[in-house]
Amino acid sequence: MSAAAVDVAGAAVPVIQTRGLGKVYAEGTPAEVVALRDVDMRIGAGELVSIMGPSGSGKSTLMNLIGCLDTPSSGQYLCDGVDIATLDAEQRAQLRLERIGFVFQGFNLLGRMSALENVAMPMGYAGIPRPQRLQRAREALAAVGLVERADHRPSELSGGQQQRVAIARALVNRPSILLADEPTGALDSRTGEEILALFKRLQDEGQTVVLITHDPGVAAHCDRVLEMHDGRLHEQPRRPEGSA
Incomplete structure (x- = not known):
């Protein structure tokens, strides 16, 4: 996990920062859809944040952009201080591989x-040699408490175990x-709580x-809740320290 970057003044650079971010599909045609409208957002290193909203609110579009x-x-979107607009498709793919799980x-x-x-x-796409890939994969499985299932195929794992494998792969x-998209949506409530506890750890x-x-139950586990409505972002008040 990378350390937080700092700017020339020594201040921490947000891991995610957007300024006036907008997304329009089929722009200029009768089928035009405005999916995001003027989204400003800052997420710092080490934060646990939820982006919450109903279907069609723009949250999936925002996830695809960040x-x-x-x-x-x-x-504008800056990822770890890098302006995405300055990158070509190959560079964006490399940034996605290295910095986003x-x-x-x-x-x-x-x-x-x-x-x-x-x-x-x-790690194969990153050109890492096979012995090193397998060693790091075992370490990632150990981090999610699943190294003893390393040799099992997905069909031999429970839903919660499969999600842990997916998290290990992302890490x-x-x-x-x-970035986790509806990470508990396919799980029962008890297993979902275990996965949320893993994110907190x-x-x-x-x-x-x-x-x-x-x-909202998933969002309640996060430090900050950003709500999407009709393509606009609204931040809920922070929870008081020590609140459940």
Whole structure:
């Protein structure tokens, strides 16, 4: 997990910063859809933040932009202080590989591969030698409490165990940002609580975690809640210290 960057004045640079971010699909046509409107956001290193909203609110669009899976129509996005607009497609892909870990609701594990192989897979794209990939994959599985299941395939794991493998895979390249899209949506309530506790532990270890959710119960586990409505972002008041 990377250390926080600092600017020339010595102040911490936000891991995620957007200024007037907007996204329009089919712009200038009768099918035009304004998905994001003038979004300003700052997320610092080591924060646990939720972006909450109903379907169609713009939260998935925002996740795609901060995950460098899409580019904005207007405004600015800085990831670890890097202006994404200055990067070409190959550079954005490299930044995504090195600095952003994704956890998907459907796990997206390959059934023919073991848990260890699934976790090691992203490092193959980074050109890391196989022995080092396997060692780091075991360390990532150990970090989520699943190293004893390293040789099991996804079909041999419970839903919660599969989600832990997916989290280990997201962490294996030691990203500065961990983006989790509805990370408990496919899990029962008890297993979901275990996964949320794991995110909290990762935060305590210095990881920046952003949860995309429609569930207020999930958002309640986070330090800050950013709400999306009709493409606009609104921040809920911070919880008082020591509150549940």
